[in-house]
């Protein structure tokens with residue numbers, strides 16, 4: 001009979017039903033950061049962070065994570081400096097975490113997982129008219145990654161944790177104002193930076209990653225509060241929102257630079 005050549009079936013991610021690997025992807029995220037392979041770049045500037053807490057809008061559960069979204073219609077909450085050519089506007093922040101404390105972060109350092117990772121998502125409003133446009137451009141986004149480790153209770157995070165029961169189900173939202181996310185960023189200025197991608201659909205290769213070297217400390221109850229969230233909508237069979245991190249991606253032809261020696 002006639003031999004029909006079947007195209008190889010893409011392996012789909014169990015959660016995102018999107019291809020695990022992007023065909024032709026050369027700068028995918030997350031990656032393992034091998035400390036000794038990172039290259040100190042003396043020309044990297046300190047990252048300047050200036051957020052206006054009144055730009056905070058709401059918290060919502062989008063079925064992948066919980067996001068705190070900001071009014072990005074002005075330059076009130078921005079970052080500038082670091083590896084960035086110009087300033088970027090804060091759009092939202094969210095987290096990735098595990099079912100247990102042994103894993104949960106997206107990036108790893110010397111193959112070590114942290115129990116969770118915070119992403120503060122910014123977009124290049126100098127070159128592009130909207131976040132949606134910036135998502136498609138190589139220099140469109142800048143995401144600050146902050147590792148969470150088990151330790152002392154984080155008072156700033158607690159205001160967020162207290163609001164989580166109100167967004168337990170997918171597509172629920174509550175108003176949230178006067179929150180300054182810089183309280184979630186370590187004061188130590190040291191970071192790694194590399195060219196990468198979004199770690200959830202559309203997985204576009206548009207992110208300048210800025211990964212803080214120092215983690216913040218949160219306590220067990222605060223991590224457990226993340227794990228009470230659901231991937232599912234009200235009325236659906238409940239699936240706990242845990243392990244919402246993407247598998248590590250190949251480094252390929254990239255160098256991770258460090259702002260410190």
Ligand SMILES: CCOC(=O)CCc1ccc(S(N)(=O)=O)cc1
Nearest residue numbers: 119121132135143197198199200
């Ligand atoms: C315009 C549609 O595109 C989006 O909404 C992208 C949202 C989105 C923002 C940040 C990330 S992460 N985990 O790489 O920081 C993933 C997805």
Ligand SMILES: [Zn+2]
Nearest residue numbers: 094096119199
């Ligand atoms: Zn993320």
